[in-house]
Amino acid sequence: MHEFLNYVVLGLTRGSMYALIALGYTLVYGVLQLINFAHSEVFMSGAFGSYLVVNAVTHDGAHPAWYGVIGILVLGLGSGAAVGAAVAYGLERVAYRPLRRRGAPKLAFLISAIGASFFLSQLAGKLFNRLNNNDFPTYFNVNHHVVAVAGVTVSLVQAIIIVSALVMMLFLDTMVNRTKLGSSIRAVAEDAPTAALMGIDIDKTIARTFIIGGALAGAAGFLFGTAYFFSNTMGFIPGVKAFAAAVLGGIGNIRGAMLGGMLLGLIEVLLPTFPWWHATGLIGIQWTDVVAFLILVLILVLRPTGLLGEKLGRAA
Amino acid sequence: MRSRSVVSMAAVAVVGALTLTGCGSSSSGGGGLKADSGSGGGSKTYTIAFEGPLSGDNAQLGINEVNGVELAIEQANADKSLGFKLKLLKADDVGDPAKAPAAAATVIQDTNVMGVVGPSFSGATQAVGGKYGDAGIAIVNPSASNGELQDQGFKTWHRVIPNDYAEGPAAADWLAKSVKKVIVVSDKSAYGDGVAGAVSKELKAKGVTVIEQAADATATKDYGPIAQTVKSSGAEALFYAGYDAQGAQFAKALKAVDYTGVRMSGNGVKSDVFTKGAGDAGNGWYFSCGCADATTSSTAKDFAAAYKAKFNTDPSTYSPEAYDAANIVIQAIKTAKGKGSVTRSSVNDAVSAIDYKGITGDIKFGSNGDLPEGSGVVNLYQDENGTIKSLGDITKAAAAK
Numbered sequence: 001m002h003e004f005l006n007y008v009v010l011g012l013t014r015g016s017m018y019a020l021i022a023l024g025y026t027l028v029y030g031v032l033q034l035i036n037f038a039h040s041e042v043f044m045s046g047a048f049g050s051y052l053v054v055n056a057v058t059h060d061g062a063h064p065a066w067y068g069v070i071g072i073l074v075l076g077l078g079s080g081a082a083v084g085a086a087v088a089y090g091l092e093r094v095a096y097r098p099l100r101r102r103g104a105p106k107l108a109f110l111i112s113a114i115g116a117s118f119f120l121s122q123l124a125g126k127l128f129n130r131l132n133n134n135d136f137p138t139y140f141n142v143n144h145h146v147v148a149v150a151g152v153t154v155s156l157v158q159a160i161i162i163v164s165a166l167v168m169m170l171f172l173d174t175m176v177n178r179t180k181l182g183s184s185i186r187a188v189a190e191d192a193p194t195a196a197l198m199g200i201d202i203d204k205t206i207a208r209t210f211i212i213g214g215a216l217a218g219a220a221g222f223l224f225g226t227a228y229f230f231s232n233t234m235g236f237i238p239g240v241k242a243f244a245a246a247v248l249g250g251i252g253n254i255r256g257a258m259l260g261g262m263l264l265g266l267i268e269v270l271l272p273t274f275p276w277w278h279a280t281g282l283i284g285i286q287w288t289d290v291v292a293f294l295i296l297v298l299i300l301v302l303r304p305t306g307l308l309g310e311k312l313g314r315a316a
Numbered sequence: 317m318r319s320r321s322v323v324s325m326a327a328v329a330v331v332g333a334l335t336l337t338g339c340g341s342s343s344s345g346g347g348g349l350k351a352d353s354g355s356g357g358g359s360k361t362y363t364i365a366f367e368g369p370l371s372g373d374n375a376q377l378g379i380n381e382v383n384g385v386e387l388a389i390e391q392a393n394a395d396k397s398l399g400f401k402l403k404l405l406k407a408d409d410v411g412d413p414a415k416a417p418a419a420a421a422t423v424i425q426d427t428n429v430m431g432v433v434g435p436s437f438s439g440a441t442q443a444v445g446g447k448y449g450d451a452g453i454a455i456v457n458p459s460a461s462n463g464e465l466q467d468q469g470f471k472t473w474h475r476v477i478p479n480d481y482a483e484g485p486a487a488a489d490w491l492a493k494s495v496k497k498v499i500v501v502s503d504k505s506a507y508g509d510g511v512a513g514a515v516s517k518e519l520k521a522k523g524v525t526v527i528e529q530a531a532d533a534t535a536t537k538d539y540g541p542i543a544q545t546v547k548s549s550g551a552e553a554l555f556y557a558g559y560d561a562q563g564a565q566f567a568k569a570l571k572a573v574d575y576t577g578v579r580m581s582g583n584g585v586k587s588d589v590f591t592k593g594a595g596d597a598g599n600g601w602y603f604s605c606g607c608a609d610a611t612t613s614s615t616a617k618d619f620a621a622a623y624k625a626k627f628n629t630d631p632s633t634y635s636p637e638a639y640d641a642a643n644i645v646i647q648a649i650k651t652a653k654g655k656g657s658v659t660r661s662s663v664n665d666a667v668s669a670i671d672y673k674g675i676t677g678d679i680k681f682g683s684n685g686d687l688p689e690g691s692g693v694v695n696l697y698q699d700e701n702g703t704i705k706s707l708g709d710i711t712k713a714a715a716a717k
Contacts (some may be wrong), residue, residue: 003544006544006573007541007544010538010540010541010544013538013540014538098345108368130371130373130375131373131375131561131589132373132561133561133564133565133589133593135593135595138595142572143571143574153573155572159574173490193318227537227538228537228539228565229537229565229593231373233373233634234537237537238536238537269541271542272541273541273545278545281527281528284528284529284530284540284545285529285530285531285536285541285545286504286529286530286531286532288535288536288541289535296543
C-alpha cells in the first residue's frame with residue numbers, strides 16, 4: 001500500500017506540471033480556437049530564463065536559511081513566469097497577429113507555430129548548449145522528506161511542485177471567474193465579434209491570454225528544471241502530453257485542463273506500475289505511453305468533447 | 317513589392333554562390349582520385365574519416381573520440397619518414413541512426429578516404445555498416461559495442477573493443493559474486509537492449525533472480541517511477557543498460573527514493589557527463605567497460621599528456637580507443653604503401669591482417685572483424701566522489717559491498 005501511495009505522489013508531481021502547461025493550450029484555444037504548438041518552447045524558455053536568474057543569486061552547494069530558499073524559489077518561479085510570459089507575448093505578436101490581421105487560414109497558424117517552435121528550441125541550443133542534462137544549482141536538499149509516514153514519503157521538491165502548482169491554478173481560476181480581465185477573456189471566448197461590439201479590445205485580450213498561459217508554462221519550466229533537468233529540447237514531450245491532457249479535460253476548458261493534467265500524470269505513473277501486473281513482470285514503465293494514450297483514446301471515444309466538455313465561456 | 321524582388325534576387329545570388337563553392341570543394345575532392353593510384357614518391361595526402369556525434373545530446377562521446385583521432389593524425393603528420401600526409405574528415409551523425417546515412421555518404425563520396433573511425437554508436441553503425449562495406453572503406457570502430465554488429469555481414473568491419481557479449485557477462489559474473497536478486501533496466505536503444513540481454517542471460521545462468529525492466533531513453537523525462545520500481549522490487553543490485561545523461565537522471569531519482577543497493581552500469585554511462593550530472597547521487601556507481609584507463613601503461617601516459625596539452629582536458633571514455641583505431645588505419649596505409657598501392661581495398665586488407673600494439677592493448681582482428689575471443693580486457697570502474705577510478709580487471713576484482 002505504501003508503495004502505491006508513493007506512486008500517487010509521483011503521479012501528482014508529474015500531473016501538476018502537465019496541468020500548468022495544459023492551461024496555456026486551453027486558454028489560447030478558448031479565445032482563438034487555435035492550438036499554439038509553440039507553447040512547449042514557452043515552457044522551455046521559462047526554464048532557461050529562470051536558470052539565469054537563480055544561478056546569478058545562488059551557487060551549487062549553497063545552503064541558505066529557509067527564508068533564503070523560499071526567496072530563491074519565488075524568484076525562480078517569478079522569473080520563469082516573466083520569461084514565459086514575454087516569449088508567449090512575442091509569439092503572439094510575431095507568429096500569430098500578422099496572420100490574424102490578414103485572415104489567414106487555420107493551417108497557416110499551425111505552420112507558423114511549428115516554425116516558431118523550431119526557432120526557439122534551436123535558438124536556446126545556440127545561445128546556451130545542446131546538452132540534455134543541464135541542472136539548476138543545488139541550493140536546498142531536494143530529497144529532504146517533508147512527509148515520511150509508514151513508508152510513504154513526499155520529498156521537498158515534490159511538495160514545492162504540487163503546492164505551487166495548486167496555488168497558481170487557484171489564482172488563475174479566481175482571476176478568470178472574478179475579475180474584469182477574466183470576464184473579457186470569457187466574453188471573447190464565447191463570441192468574439194459580439195465582445196468587440198460591447199467595447200472589448202480583442203487584440204489586447206488575446207495578448208493577455210497568451211501572457212497568462214505563458215507565465216504558467218514558464219513557471220512550470222522552472223519547476224521541471226528544479227526537479228529533473230532542462231535542455232533546449234525538453235519542451236517537446238511534456239508539451240505533447242500537456243496538449244493531450246488539455247484535450248482529455250475538454251479543450252478550451254480551464255478546470256478541464258487542470259483535471260486532465262493531474263489525471264494524465266496519475267494514469268501515466270499508476271497504470272504501468274499497478275501491483276497486479278507490475279509485480280508479476282507483465283508490463284513495466286516502458287509501457288507508460290502505450291497505456292496512458294490507450295486510456296486517453298478510450299475516454300475520448302466515450303466523451304468526445306473531453307471530461308468536462310469543450311469551450312471556455314460555458315464551463316468557466 | 318520592389319524591395320521584395322530585390323530580396324529574392326539577393327537570395328538567388330546567395331544560393332548560386334553557395335552552389336558554386338559546393339562545386340569548388342567537390343572538384344578538389346575529385347582531384348584525390350589521383351592519390352588512389354599510389355604511384356609512390358612525393359607526399360600524397362590521404363584522409364581518415366571520423367563518424368560520430370559531434371553535436372546534439374551525445375556530442376561529448378564523439379568529441380572524446382574525434383580528439384583521439386585528431387591527435388593520432390597530428391603525430392603521424394609530424395613523422396617525416398611516413399612519406400604521406402593525412403587529413404581528418406569529420407562527419408557528424410548526432411549519434412542518430414536516421415542521420416548516419418547522410419554522414420556516411422559524405423565520407424564515401426570523398427575518394428581520398430582510406431578508413432573510417434566510427435560510427436560511435438551501435439544504432440548508427442547498424443544503419444551504415446553495410447554502406448561502408450560496399451564502398452570498401454575499412455571501418456575501425458572504437459566504441460559501438462552491440463554484440464551483433466560483427467554478424468551483420470559488414471564487409472570491412474573491425475572493432476578494437478570487446479563487444480557487449482563479452483562485457484555484459486563479465487559484469488554479470490562480478491555481480492553474481494555477491495547478490496542474489498538483480499533488476500536490469502534497459503534504455504531500449506540498440507546498445508541498451510544488447511547489454512541488458514547479455515547481463516540478464518548470464519545472471520540467470522548463475523542462478524541469480526533477474527527482474528527485467530525498461531525506461532525508454534527518448535520518452536522518459538522523469539525517472540521517479542522507475543526508481544520507485546527498483547526500490548520496491550527489493551533487488552540487491554541494479555544494472556542500468558543505457559547512456560550517461562539519462563543515467564545521471566536515473567541516479568538522482570534513485571537517491572531521491574533512498575535506494576541503497578549496488579548500482580552498476582556499462583560503458584555507455586562511464587563518463588564525466590554522468591559524474592557531473594549525477595553529482596553526489598552518482599557516488600558509488602560501478603561501471604564495467606571494455607575500455608582502457610589511459611593512466612596505466614607508460615605509452616598511454618604519453619598519450620594522456622599529449623592529449624591534455626593539445627585539448628586542455630584529460631582524455632575521457634573511448635579517447636584511447638579512438639587514438640588506437642586511427643593509428644591502425646595509419647599503420648595500414650603505411651603497409652599498403654609498402655606493398656605498392658594505397659587503395660581502399662588494400663588498406664582494408666592491411667587492417668584485417670594487422671597486429672598492432674596500441675595503448676589499450678595488443679590489437680588483432682578475428683575473421684569476423686572483432687577482437688579474438690577472450691582477448692579484450694573488461695575493466696571495472698567506480699565513481700568516487702565525482703571522479704571515475706579504475707578498479708582493474710573485472711574478472712579479478714573483488715565482489716561488491
